[in-house]
Amino acid sequence: MWNSLAYRLWRAAYLRAVSSAFATVPLYRETWALHGRTDPVLVPGKTGSNGGALPADEVRRRLVDTAPLAGGSTEPDPARGLAFLLTRATQRPSHRLVVVVDAEVTRPPTGLPRGSRGCVLHPDAAASAGDEPVLREIVDTLRRGERVLAVGEDKNLDALSSALPAELPPPDRVPHHRIDRLTGGPFGLLHDPLLGYLGVLRDCGRWHVDRRRVHVRETTGGLAFTVLERTSPRLVDVLVGGGVPGEVHACPQHASPVIQT
Amino acid sequence: MNVEIIDPRVDPEPTGWADFVNDRRLHPVWRHPLIRLEAWTARNPPLLAVVREHGRVVGGLQAMVCRSWSTGRFGPAATRRPARLRPRWAEVYLPLHSGYPAAAFHSGVDVRGAIREFERSLVHRVGPGLLGVLYRAMTDDLADAMSGPQRPHRVIDPAAVLHPPATVDEWRAGLGTDVRATVDAIDADPEVRTDVGAGRDDLDASELAALLNAHRARQDARAWAGGQRSRFAGLHLDTRSPVSPAYLDALLRRPNVLTRTYRTPTGRLLGFSTMITDRGTAAFHHWAAVSRVDGGRPGLHRHAYAQAVAQAIDLGSTELTAGRAMLDEKAALGFRDTRQLHTVAAPRPLLGDRRGPQAVHRETPRDTTGHIHRNRAGSVT
Numbered sequence: 150m151w152n153s154l155a156y157r158l159w160r161a162a163y164l165r166a167v168s169s170a171f172a173t174v175p176l177y178r179e180t181w182a183l184h185g186r187t188d189p190v191l192v193p194g195k196t197g198s199n200g201g202a203l204p205a206d207e208v209r210r211r212l213v214d215t216a217p218l219a220g221g222s223t224e225p226d227p228a229r230g231l232a233f234l235l236t237r238a239t240q241r242p243s244h245r246l247v248v249v250v251d252a253e254v255t256r257p258p259t260g261l262p263r264g265s266r267g268c269v270l271h272p273d274a275a276a277s278a279g280d281e282p283v284l285r286e287i288v289d290t291l292r293r294g295e296r297v298l299a300v301g302e303d304k305n306l307d308a309l310s311s312a313l314p315a316e317l318p319p320p321d322r323v324p325h326h327r328i329d330r331l332t333g334g335p336f337g338l339l340h341d342p343l344l345g346y347l348g349v350l351r352d353c354g355r356w357h358v359d360r361r362r363v364h365v366r367e368t369t370g371g372l373a374f375t376v377l378e379r380t381s382p383r384l385v386d387v388l389v390g391g392g393v394p395g396e397v398h399a400c401p402q403h404a405s406p407v408i409q410t
Numbered sequence: 411m412n413v414e415i416i417d418p419r420v421d422p423e424p425t426g427w428a429d430f431v432n433d434r435r436l437h438p439v440w441r442h443p444l445i446r447l448e449a450w451t452a453r454n455p456p457l458l459a460v461v462r463e464h465g466r467v468v469g470g471l472q473a474m475v476c477r478s479w480s481t482g483r484f485g486p487a488a489t490r491r492p493a494r495l496r497p498r499w500a501e502v503y504l505p506l507h508s509g510y511p512a513a514a515f516h517s518g519v520d521v522r523g524a525i526r527e528f529e530r531s532l533v534h535r536v537g538p539g540l541l542g543v544l545y546r547a548m549t550d551d552l553a554d555a556m557s558g559p560q561r562p563h564r565v566i567d568p569a570a571v572l573h574p575p576a577t578v579d580e581w582r583a584g585l586g587t588d589v590r591a592t593v594d595a596i597d598a599d600p601e602v603r604t605d606v607g608a609g610r611d612d613l614d615a616s617e618l619a620a621l622l623n624a625h626r627a628r629q630d631a632r633a634w635a636g637g638q639r640s641r642f643a644g645l646h647l648d649t650r651s652p653v654s655p656a657y658l659d660a661l662l663r664r665p666n667v668l669t670r671t672y673r674t675p676t677g678r679l680l681g682f683s684t685m686i687t688d689r690g691t692a693a694f695h696h697w698a699a700v701s702r703v704d705g706g707r708p709g710l711h712r713h714a715y716a717q718a719v720a721q722a723i724d725l726g727s728t729e730l731t732a733g734r735a736m737l738d739e740k741a742a743l744g745f746r747d748t749r750q751l752h753t754v755a756a757p758r759p760l761l762g763d764r765r766g767p768q769a770v771h772r773e774t775p776r777d778t779t780g781h782i783h784r785n786r787a788g789s790v791t
Contacts, residue, residue, distance in 0.1 A: 172483045175451065179656045182419075182450040191487070213620045214655070218453065219482030 153404065155360070162377045163364040164189060170385045176203075176214035177385055186386075188366065199370030202386040205343050212382055221381025227253045228269070229345030229379065230362055231300065231338070232260035237357075238323045238338055238349045239298060246290045248283065248320070250275050250301030250309050253342035272301070276308040284312060291317040300325055300338065328372065329390040331356060331410060339408075341389040344376055348408065355400050355407040365397055365408060372397070372408060411468075411524060413531040414460045418446040424460045430467040434514050437686050437693060438664045439507045444657065445472065448506065451654035455485035457500075459531065461515065461524045469515035469524050473500040473543070475536060479647045494537025503546040505650040506657075507695065509569035509733045509749070511548045521555040529761035542757040547734075553752035558763055562755045568748035570732040570740040574722045581719055581744055589742055592709040593716045602680065602707055606670040606717070608687065613669065615659035618682055618698070623652045625698035629735065653696075667695070670717060672710050680707050683714040685721060692727040694718045715743045 170177040171191050181191050186201020208215065212223045228249055236242060243262040250270045257267035270283045290297050291313070297320035299306050306322045313319070325340035326332060328347075339348035339356055347365075348358045358365050364375040371392030376384040395410035416424060423442040431440045438444055442458070449455035454476040461469035475485075476499050486493075504512045515521050533540055545556045547566065557563050575581050582590060596602055630648070661684065662669050668687050672680040681699030686692060697714060700706035715732065722730040732745050 175652060175654060178484050179451050179654050183447070183656055211616050211655070213623075214616070217482055218484070218652070 155405070156399070159360050159364060159406070163366070163375055166364070166375055166377055166383075166385055167191070169380070170383050173217040173219065174215060174383045174385075175218070176208070176211050177383070179214070199388065199392070200366075200368040200373070200386070202368045202370050202373035202388050202392075204370070204388045204392060205341065205390070208384065208387050209343055215382035215384065217381055217383060223382050225343050225345075225382055225384075226256065226379075227251070227340075227342045227345055228256060228258040228267075229376070230359055231258040231346045232262070232267075233362065234338060234346055234349045234359055235261075235298065235323075237351055238336055239321060240352075241296070241321070244298040244321065245293075245295035246287065246297045248287060248297065248299045248309070250299055250305040251325075251340075251342075270309065272305040272308060275305060275312055277312075287320065288313060288317065291320065296321060298323065302326075327390050328393045328395075328408075328410065341374070341387075344374055344384055344387060344389060347374055347389075351400075351403065353400060353402040355402075356409075357400060357403065358397075358406045358408060360405050365406065367395065367397055371395065372410070411461065411463050411520070411527055413524070413528045414462065415473075415528075415531050415535045416458050416460065417455075418442060418449045418458050419455065424458075424467070426462075426467040427458075427460060427470070430470065430516075434516065435688055435690050436514055437507060437510065437688070437691075438661060438667060439504055439510075440470065440472075440514070441664075444660055447654065447657040447660055449485070451484065451657060452505075452651040453481055453484055454501070454649045454651070456512075457532075457535070459528050461519070461528065463519070468519045469513070469521070471502050471514075471528055472504060472512040473502045473528075473532060474505065474649060475500050476649045479649060484651075494539055496539045497541055498536060498539050499541045499544060500532055500536065501544045501546055501649055502548075503544070503649075506653065507693070508547055509693070509731050509751070511545075511552050511751075513545070513548065513552055521552065525556055526762050529756065533758075533761055540758060540761075542755060543761060545752075545754040545756070547751045548754060550750055550752070553754055556754040556756065558756075558760065560757065560760055564753055566751050566753050567734040567737070568750050569734050570737055570745035571747040571749050572719065572722075572730045572732070572743075572745045573747060574719060574727060574730055576723070578720045578723055581723065584744055586742055589712055592712045596707070596709055596713040599707075601674060602710070603673050603675060604670060604713075605673075606668060608668045609665040610662050610669045613659075613662055613671065615655040615662065617679055618662075618671075619653050619655040619658045621679060621682065621700065622658070622696060622698040626653075628701060633735070668721060670714060672699070672707070672714075678705075681710045681714070683718065685718045687721060687725055687727075689725050689727055690729075692718075692722045692725060692730045694730065694732040711739075712743060715740070715745075719744060 171181055181201050185192055185195020185197035187196050216223045243265045247267045248270050250272055252272055254269050257269050261267050268283050274281045287297050299309055299320045299322045303324045310319055323336045325338040334350045337350040338346055340346050347363050348356050351357050362378040364377055366373050370388050372395040373386040373388055375386055393410050395408050398407055400407045445458055454474040456472045456474045459471040460467055502512045504510055661667055666687050668685040671682040683697045684695040686695050699710050702708055732740050
C-alpha cells in the first residue's frame with residue numbers, strides 16, 4: 150500500500166471507527182470481545198474469523214445492535230454516499246433531478262448540490278409507465294430542457310428509458326453494481342443495499358473507493374467495508390456481497406485506494 | 411480469611427468456584443462463563459470477589475465498578491492500566507437478577523468479617539478513586555452484616571415470592587376469575603403458539619435479546635413516569651446495560667433454564683419467558699413481550715406466570731420468585747408473599763470498618779439511617 154499522508158489519515162479514520170465501535174456498539178463489542186479480531190487486535194490472544202469482519206446478512210439481521218449505547222438510528226440508508234460520488238461518476242457538476250431506480254432505496258439521496266433534487270422510483274413503477282408522480286416530474290424536467298440523472302441497475306434504467314416519451318432526450322444514466330457483479334464501465338457506481346454507495350468507476354478504468362467516507366481492507370473472508378462517516382447504524386468491517394475476495398491497491402493515476410476483485 | 415478479586419473478562423475461573431456454586435445451588439448468573447459474557451458486554455462490568463477460608467471457597471460477591479450513570483461506552487478494556495484516580499463506585503448487585511443479592515456465603519461463615527475483608531480488597535484493587543460501595547437488593551441477614559455506623563440503609567421494593575401449593579388446582583382456586591379467564595383464553599387461542607423447553611439451542615438469541623431490551627426500556631420509561639424508587643435528586647440513575655445476545659444464548663442453553671416462547675402462526679415472536687428450575691428456589695427470570703400498540707397479545711404474561719407456577723409445583727420447588735416489579739399484578743397471580751430487600755451504602759472512609767449497627771446507638775445519638783433517597787421513608791437501621 151502507498152505510504153502517503155492521505156493513506157495514513159484514511160487508516161487513522163478506520164482505527165477510530167473500530168475503537169469507537171468496540172467501545173460503544175453492542176454488535177462489535179460482543180463479536181470482537183468474545184471472538185477477537187485482527188488489524189487492529191483489541192483483545193490479545195483472540196483473532197476471530199475473517200479478521201473480525203461480519204457478513205452483511207449477519208449485520209442486517211442484527212441491525213438493532215448496530216446503534217451505539219447512547220442511542221441512534223438502526224435504519225440503513227441505501228442511498229448514503231451517492232451525492233458525493235456523482236460528480237466523478239458523471240463528470241458533470243450537477244443535474245436538476247437525480248432519480249434512484251432501485252427497490253431497496255426508499256428515501257431520496259441527501260447532500261446533493263444546490264439546485265439538484267433527488268427522488269426515488271420503484272422499478273415496478275418505472276416499468277408500468279402509469280401515472281407515477283416521479284415519472285411526471287422526470288418528463289417535465291426533460292421537457293424544460295434540464296438534465297435528469299438516473300441511477301440504478303441496468304435493467305431498471307432500461308425500463309425507465311422505455312417508459313419515457315420517445316420524443317424527449319433520454320436522461321443521463323449511471324448504473325450501480327453490487328461488488329460481485331462489477332463491470333467495465335464506462336460509468337458505474339459500487340453499491341450495497343446495506344452500506345450505500347461505496348465507490349465509483351473513474352476515468353482510469355479502476356473502481357475507486359470513496360475514501361473520505363468508506364474504508365476497505367482485505368480479509369480472509371473477502372473485502373471488508375467500513376462506513377466512516379455514519380455512526381448509527383455503525384457499519385464496520387462488513388463483508389458485502391457475501392464476502393468477495395479482492396485486493397486493495399493505490400491507483401497509479403489518482404493515488405487513491407482502488408479495489409480489484 | 412482472604413478475598414481474591416478477579417476480572418472475569420480476562421481471568422480464568424477461580425479454583426473451587428464451580429464447586430461453591432454447586433454446593434450453594436446458586437442460580438446460573440453466578441456461573442463464571444456467564445459472568446464473563448456479562449462483563450464483556452456491560453457498561454459497568456462486574457468484578458468477582460471470591461472469599462476463601464483455609465483455601466476453600468466459602469463465599470462470593472459480584473461488584474459492578476461504575477464510572478457513570480449516563481455513559482454511552484462499555485467498560486474500559488481490561489488490558490489497559492486502570493485509571494486508579496478516576497472517581498468510581500462499586501455496586502454489589504445482580505443487574506440481570508435483581509431480586510437476589512449479589513453476595514452468597516456458606517453457612518457458618520463470618521459474613522461481617524468477609525464483607526469488610528472484601529471492602530479492603532476492593533479498595534486495593536480499584537485504587538484511590540473508589541468513592542464507596544453500594545450493596546443493593548440484600549436480604550435481611552446480609553444487610554445486617556453490611557450495616558454499620560454512618561452507612562445509610564433503606565428498604566427497597568421487595569421481591570415477589572410464591573410458596574407453591576401442592577397442586578395446580580389449589581393454586582388456580584386462589585386466583586381471580588379474570589386471571590383464570592385470561593390464562594384459559596390464551597390456551598385456547600389458535601393465534602398464539604407456544605413452545606417450551608430447557609437447555610434450548612434452537613432459538614435466535616438476537617431476536618429474543620432485542621425483544622427483551624425493548625421491553626426493559628418500555629418498563630423503565632413507565633417506572634420513571636410513575637416515580638420509581640431508584641430516583642435520586644431528580645436524576646435518572648441506571649447502571650445497568652442492555653442484555654447481549656451472547657449472554658442470553660449461553661443462559662438459554664443451560665439445562666436448568668426453561669424457555670417458553672409465544673409466536674403467531676406465521677412465526678412472529680410475541681413474547682418469551684425464562685425460568686430457573688431449581689428444586690429449592692425456582693425463579694421466574696426474564697419476561698418480555700411485544701407491546702399492545704405494536705401488535706402484541708394482552709395477557710401473555712399471566713399465561714407465562716401460570717405456566718411457571720405449574721412447573722414449580724411439578725418440580726416440588728419450595729419457593730418461586732418473580733422479581734421486584736408490578737407486585738400488584740403478581741399478587742393477583744398468587745405471589746402474595748414478599749422477600750424484604752435492603753440497600754446499604756458504605757462510603758469510602760468506612761470501607762473495612764468492622765463495627766456493627768449496634769455501634770450506631772452507642773456512638774451517634776442522631777438518626778443515622780440517612781435515607782439515600784430523601785423522599786422515601788422506611789429505614790430499618
